[in-house]
Amino acid sequence: MSESLLNISVESLKRVDLITVSGRIDSSNVTELEDALNNSLQNGRFNLVLDMADVNYISSAGLRAIVAALRDCSKRGGGVRIARPSDRVQEVLSLAGLDSLFPIYEDTVSAVGSF
Amino acid sequence: MPTKHSLTVPGQYREIRQLCQFVMDGAKEAGLDETALFHVELACDEACTNIIEHGYQGEGKGTITVSWEIVPDAFVITIHDNGRAFDPDEVPPPPEFDDTNTAANIKNLKTGGLGLHFIRSLMDSVHYQFSPNGNTLTLIKKRPSAKGSNTS
Numbered sequence: 001m002s003e004s005l006l007n008i009s010v011e012s013l014k015r016v017d018l019i020t021v022s023g024r025i026d027s028s029n030v031t032e033l034e035d036a037l038n039n040s041l042q043n044g045r046f047n048l049v050l051d052m053a054d055v056n057y058i059s060s061a062g063l064r065a066i067v068a069a070l071r072d073c074s075k076r077g078g079g080v081r082i083a084r085p086s087d088r089v090q091e092v093l094s095l096a097g098l099d100s101l102f103p104i105y106e107d108t109v110s111a112v113g114s115f
Numbered sequence: 116m117p118t119k120h121s122l123t124v125p126g127q128y129r130e131i132r133q134l135c136q137f138v139m140d141g142a143k144e145a146g147l148d149e150t151a152l153f154h155v156e157l158a159c160d161e162a163c164t165n166i167i168e169h170g171y172q173g174e175g176k177g178t179i180t181v182s183w184e185i186v187p188d189a190f191v192i193t194i195h196d197n198g199r200a201f202d203p204d205e206v207p208p209p210p211e212f213d214d215t216n217t218a219a220n221i222k223n224l225k226t227g228g229l230g231l232h233f234i235r236s237l238m239d240s241v242h243y244q245f246s247p248n249g250n251t252l253t254l255i256k257k258r259p260s261a262k263g264s265n266t267s
Contacts, residue, residue, distance in 0.1 A: 026132065026164075027160070027167075028128040057157075059157060060161060060229035060233060061164060067226050070221060071221055071222070071224055074221045091153075092157070092233075096226075096229055096233075101217060
């Protein structure tokens with residue numbers, strides 16, 4: 001039970017970091033997501049797109065990491081956009097009442113282009 | 116008499132997945148559908164995460180015992196720990212966001228209490244009991260055949 005089941009890849013585009021997350025995000029592995037988000041921020045990248053098409057589970061721990069990134073990016077004139085959220089991600093965002101704070105895009109191209 | 120199944124693990128985040136899987140196996144046996152299974156998994160995850168974070172105030176400070184049983188109208192989960200007494204009724208729900216003022220919302224965004232909010236929203240009934248033997252949280256999810264009847 002020690003395997004993470006979470007995969008994260010980051011692609012630095014011209015104005016945006018595209019962060020593709022897949023698998024399960026919970027309290028046991030959320031630090032991996034926090035590290036990826038913080039790494040972008042430390043590199044001065046404040047426009048973030050999270051591709052969450054293949055996230056099959058997310059708990060409030062995962063949401064808190066994304067909200068923290070949104071807060072930090074917004075302070076610096078950037079933002080966090082979510083592309084292709086899975087049904088589970090959409091349900092959890094809605095349950096938390098956070099869906100109105102995250103612009104949702106049906107594909108990564110339009111999410112990246114929105115910045 | 117319904118059979119009660121129990122599993123005890125150390126209070127560590129990496130153990131929660133095992134507890135959730137244990138509960139999900141029971142929920143499947145109770146005939147819950149995919150959506151209800153997800154709700155049970157998330158509620159169990161949030162409850163155990165809260166125990167480690169708030170009850171024990173860190174990992175490796177005690178154990179968590181999760182039990183489940185199938186009764187005629189419901190799937191019943193009990194979660195027991197020996198951490199600090201904690202009454203979920205004293206935790207207010209997270210604030211509702213006014214999406215007409217997004218910039219201010221983001222600045223003032225607070226995400227404390229989300230886990231409890233999830234538990235309350237996803238389960239049909241939630242009870243908390245504290246005794247000298249520790250804290251017991253009981254989560255009840257109605258079984259499909261019992262929808263529409265009262266469990267709590």
